[in-house]
Amino acid sequence: MMMRVAFRNVVRHRLRTLFTVLALSMAVALLADMLMLSRGMEKTFYRVLSSVGYEVRVCPRGTLPFATDAVLEESSRVATAVEKDARVDRTLRVLGTTLHVDSIPLFTMGVEGERQSLYRVVEGHDVVSGNDILLNRNAVTAFHATIGDSLQLRRDTAGATLAFERARSARVVGIIEVAFDLPGQRTAILPIATVQELRGEPDAASFVLVKLKSTDNNFVPLDQQRSVAASVARQFPNLSVYSVDELMSALERQLAYFKQFSLILSTISLLVTFLLVAVVLTIGVGERRGEIAALRSMGFRRRSIQSMILSESALLLAMSAVLGSVLGWLLAGYLDHILTQSPSLPAGYRFFIPSWREILMAVALSGVAGIIAALLPAIQAARIDIPKTLHEEVV
Amino acid sequence: MPAPDDLIIRAEGIGKTYRMGSELVDAVQNVDLSVARGEFVALMGPSGCGKTTLLNLFGCIDVPTSGSLQVFGEDVAAMKEKRRAELRLRRIGFVFQRFYLLPMLTAFENVELPMIEAGTPRRERSERSRNLLERVGLSHRLKHRPHQLSGGEMQRVAIARALSNQPDLIIADEPTGELDRKTGASILALIKELQTGGLTVIMATHDPHAAELGHRVIEMEAVRT
Amino acid sequence: MSFNHKSCLIACILASATADVAAAASPIVLESRLAGEMHLAAGDTVSLRLPGTSSSQQFVVSGFYTPPPDPAGISRTSRQAWMPLTDLEHFSARNDRVSRFVLSLKAGANADSLLDALNSTHLGFRAYHARDVAKQSSQTFVVISNFHKAISILSILTGAAFLAAIVLLQVQELRRSLGVLRVIGISKRRIYTVVIGETVLLANVGAAAGVGVAFLVSRMVNSYYRSYFATNLVFSSIEGWHVILAFGIASLVGVVLGSIATTYLFKSEINEVLGR
Numbered sequence: 001m002m003m004r005v006a007f008r009n010v011v012r013h014r015l016r017t018l019f020t021v022l023a024l025s026m027a028v029a030l031l032a033d034m035l036m037l038s039r040g041m042e043k044t045f046y047r048v049l050s051s052v053g054y055e056v057r058v059c060p061r062g063t064l065p066f067a068t069d070a071v072l073e074e075s076s077r078v079a080t081a082v083e084k085d086a087r088v089d090r091t092l093r094v095l096g097t098t099l100h101v102d103s104i105p106l107f108t109m110g111v112e113g114e115r116q117s118l119y120r121v122v123e124g125h126d127v128v129s130g131n132d133i134l135l136n137r138n139a140v141t142a143f144h145a146t147i148g149d150s151l152q153l154r155r156d157t158a159g160a161t162l163a164f165e166r167a168r169s170a171r172v173v174g175i176i177e178v179a180f181d182l183p184g185q186r187t188a189i190l191p192i193a194t195v196q197e198l199r200g201e202p203d204a205a206s207f208v209l210v211k212l213k214s215t216d217n218n219f220v221p222l223d224q225q226r227s228v229a230a231s232v233a234r235q236f237p238n239l240s241v242y243s244v245d246e247l248m249s250a251l252e253r254q255l256a257y258f259k260q261f262s263l264i265l266s267t268i269s270l271l272v273t274f275l276l277v278a279v280v281l282t283i284g285v286g287e288r289r290g291e292i293a294a295l296r297s298m299g300f301r302r303r304s305i306q307s308m309i310l311s312e313s314a315l316l317l318a319m320s321a322v323l324g325s326v327l328g329w330l331l332a333g334y335l336d337h338i339l340t341q342s343p344s345l346p347a348g349y350r351f352f353i354p355s356w357r358e359i360l361m362a363v364a365l366s367g368v369a370g371i372i373a374a375l376l377p378a379i380q381a382a383r384i385d386i387p388k389t390l391h392e393e394v395v
Numbered sequence: 396m397p398a399p400d401d402l403i404i405r406a407e408g409i410g411k412t413y414r415m416g417s418e419l420v421d422a423v424q425n426v427d428l429s430v431a432r433g434e435f436v437a438l439m440g441p442s443g444c445g446k447t448t449l450l451n452l453f454g455c456i457d458v459p460t461s462g463s464l465q466v467f468g469e470d471v472a473a474m475k476e477k478r479r480a481e482l483r484l485r486r487i488g489f490v491f492q493r494f495y496l497l498p499m500l501t502a503f504e505n506v507e508l509p510m511i512e513a514g515t516p517r518r519e520r521s522e523r524s525r526n527l528l529e530r531v532g533l534s535h536r537l538k539h540r541p542h543q544l545s546g547g548e549m550q551r552v553a554i555a556r557a558l559s560n561q562p563d564l565i566i567a568d569e570p571t572g573e574l575d576r577k578t579g580a581s582i583l584a585l586i587k588e589l590q591t592g593g594l595t596v597i598m599a600t601h602d603p604h605a606a607e608l609g610h611r612v613i614e615m616e617a618v619r620t
Numbered sequence: 621m622s623f624n625h626k627s628c629l630i631a632c633i634l635a636s637a638t639a640d641v642a643a644a645a646s647p648i649v650l651e652s653r654l655a656g657e658m659h660l661a662a663g664d665t666v667s668l669r670l671p672g673t674s675s676s677q678q679f680v681v682s683g684f685y686t687p688p689p690d691p692a693g694i695s696r697t698s699r700q701a702w703m704p705l706t707d708l709e710h711f712s713a714r715n716d717r718v719s720r721f722v723l724s725l726k727a728g729a730n731a732d733s734l735l736d737a738l739n740s741t742h743l744g745f746r747a748y749h750a751r752d753v754a755k756q757s758s759q760t761f762v763v764i765s766n767f768h769k770a771i772s773i774l775s776i777l778t779g780a781a782f783l784a785a786i787v788l789l790q791v792q793e794l795r796r797s798l799g800v801l802r803v804i805g806i807s808k809r810r811i812y813t814v815v816i817g818e819t820v821l822l823a824n825v826g827a828a829a830g831v832g833v834a835f836l837v838s839r840m841v842n843s844y845y846r847s848y849f850a851t852n853l854v855f856s857s858i859e860g861w862h863v864i865l866a867f868g869i870a871s872l873v874g875v876v877l878g879s880i881a882t883t884y885l886f887k888s889e890i891n892e893v894l895g896r
Contacts, residue, residue, distance in 0.1 A: 299485065
């Protein structure tokens with residue numbers, strides 16, 4: 001019955017309840033989105049890094065993969081030495097550069113050998129000979145190329161000087177998808193020896209990827225990844241070596257701003273929930289002092305009065321939870337759309353990954369905040385001085 | 396002289412002092428009164444003489460600051476609030492001047508409310524609510540909210556509510572204070588009818604005609620300072 | 621002048637504690653932060669090595685420089701250094717090669733026509749106006765700014781709804797008094813004036829408190845992030861239009877919701893309003 005009384009109290013003032021629920025819903029939605037934000041970027045980064053299938057990365061000292069133009073000059077020596085570790089399955093040397101086709105820039109990765117997972121061949125086959133080239137769909141569209149076509153590759157900047165530079169011919173043998181591609185980026189794959197030749201840097205590599213031997217499900221425990229990374233780092237103190245989670249830590253600084261932003265806004269959302277419930281219920285109790293005193297005089301226990309007030313809070317929070325969950329889900333998509341417009345972000349990255357886990361966590365946290373906020377008005381209601389209040393109501 | 400076991404109220408030298416800011420105010424001083432089961436006692440006196448305070452003490456809403464007060468044989472000052480609430484719920488019914496119906500509940504639900512708190516089973520309380528409202532002449536107003544009722548009808552609902560847990564004692568504080576003469580008379584007639592059925596009633600009133608309905612009329616004076 | 625060959629500079633500086641200065645050592649200017657981080661002073665000798673190589677070259681620290689705050693570089697972990705171009709070309713074995721030219725024009729010179737002329741030469745480079753470069757490099761911040769705007773709009777809507785609920789509560793509290801005023805014949809216009817005046821006042825008091833809190837929080841944000849990113853950038857600033865917006869919204873909600881709530885009360889049954 002107290003729930004019925006609480007419900008009637010809540011709907012007694014429809015407009016007030018509407019705005020209260022609206023404000024609470026937005027607070028719940030914002031909280032849910034901020035929880036998604038703090039986990040979304042990390043999840044996406046980790047997913048993309050893990051999808052490449054290599055657990056350790058060996059880079060020039062102080063650099064991150066493709067973050068600079070720096071190269072490892074004796075990359076084959078490094079790769080050979082790393083492969084001697086019994087825990088290592090194989091290595092992959094990668095050399096990045098920018099080539100031009102008809103003055104159109106083309107980001108090119110030179111890789112070696114087969115059995116790699118840096119990219120996925122969706123049509124055709126992988127590179128075999130030194131003249132084979134793979135293109136992503138953006139490159140295929142830009143060059144109007146199909147499998148079997150020949151492309152003239154040149155190094156350095158576009159312009160008339162290119163006319164005097166010798167071109168290297170390559171045959172398109174396949175179309176690929178690359179997880180790290182930026183939106184609109186044109187990417188190509190060539191054998192590493194071809195890229196080294198074009199750059200005039202034999203045995204150079206931008207970094208070396210290391211694949212570890214795994215047990216089942218292709219999973220390598222984190223401590224083993226770190227152990228191999230540490231071992232390689234000891235062997236080559238002039239290089240930077242990262243396991244996947246160490247790479248995540250290196251990226252932490254870039255993620256720090258968003259994580260802190262989400263923490264601040266989450267706190268504010270909870271504060272708004274707390275304040276709104278506290279204010280609405282406190283004023284509501286003040287309005288109904290006479291009613292409450294009459295109930296107490298009739299023999300209603302303090303606990304019953306408290307449960308009535310807490311029930312009102314629970315009702316407001318329940319309504320807000322439903323609306324807030326829907327709003328939060330929709331907002332996540334909208335906010336993600338804004339942030340993924342960033343030009344320096346690979347196409348597959350997400351900031352917000354709609355998830356019921358975060359929504360339920362937001363609802364639970366808001367619920368706790370709301371119930372705590374309702375405690376003081378509930379206690380105040382139960383402690384109303386009956387004779388004094390009845391007297392004041394008559395006056 | 397009623398036997399001690401028949402006394403519902405036994406007050407000896409009771410007083411109640413309130414603090415108003417820095418001042419102490421004696422609302423009631425040195426009252427001796429006994430009320431036997433089945434009696435109808437009317438309290439009369441000018442405004443501010445302490446009628447409401449005395450009713451609050453008898454109704455276990457408040458606790459005396461001096462003297463000895465026993466209600467249903469129990470010392471009120473020694474009772475914990477929980478026990479006093481229990482008595483108010485199950486053995487005492489209140490009728491107020493201002494009705495104090497819950498505005499968002501229907502007449503039926505207002506009457507039902509104390510029975511729910513007392514844990515009465517649904518079927519029983521539903522039947523009793525209906526009967527009580529019929530008894531006070533409001534069987535056609537079950538689903539009406541207080542603002543849809545007249546003053547007299549609201550007071551009838553309040554009376555039905557006061558009877559919902561089958562109390563032994565009814566405390567009525569100026570039950571006709573907000574009603575016109577005719578309506579007030581009908582309310583008083585209803586109270587008298589209920590009392591005749593064996594209920595004990597203590598009623599505070601300004602109205603001499605109302606006071607005449609009682610077995611005893613007690614005149615109160617304000618505390619002299 | 622800086623040579624944008626990051627691989628020269630990133631984490632490859634080895635501080636030398638010796639006071640011995642190689643007679644042939646070239647001068648280098650380092651970013652100020654390195655003075656504290658690596659306990660360097662002018663006159664010290666440092667060894668630089670290109671990443672992935674084993675050979676190094678010594679330079680003498682001729683001074684320190686603090687680059688202007690750059691939003692694009694707040695999360696930069698690398699450090700910068702400056703040296704004569706010829707020294708860097710020699711060190712990196714990239715003779716007569718630079719990443720870019722920056723041009724300073726004579727007073728009154730037409731930058732757009734120069735851009736057209738340079739770009740039509742097809743000599744293997746492209747020229748850009750500095751503002752276009754700035755625009756392109758700040759795209760990420762445009763995105764972040766849009767994100768902040770979206771969150772701001774949501775926060776404003778939440779705050780407005782919160783305020784609306786409070787205003788309605790406030791008017792409801794006055795319910796009985798308003799009922800009595802009606803009964804005794806006070807005009808509706810006067811009642812509206814009183815109620816709306818009160819709701820607007822309450823809302824603006826809240827807005828004033830909110831602006832005060834905003835200034836405080838803004839200072840805390842700047843203090844924290846300047847320390848975290850070791851920069852003098854301004855991360856948060858409260859401007860005049862923010863304050864005007866806060867009071868504007870508060871007043872608007874006070875007027876609109878106060879009017880709606882009062883109108884609703886006028887339409888209610890007088891008995892219900894008086895609580896009878």
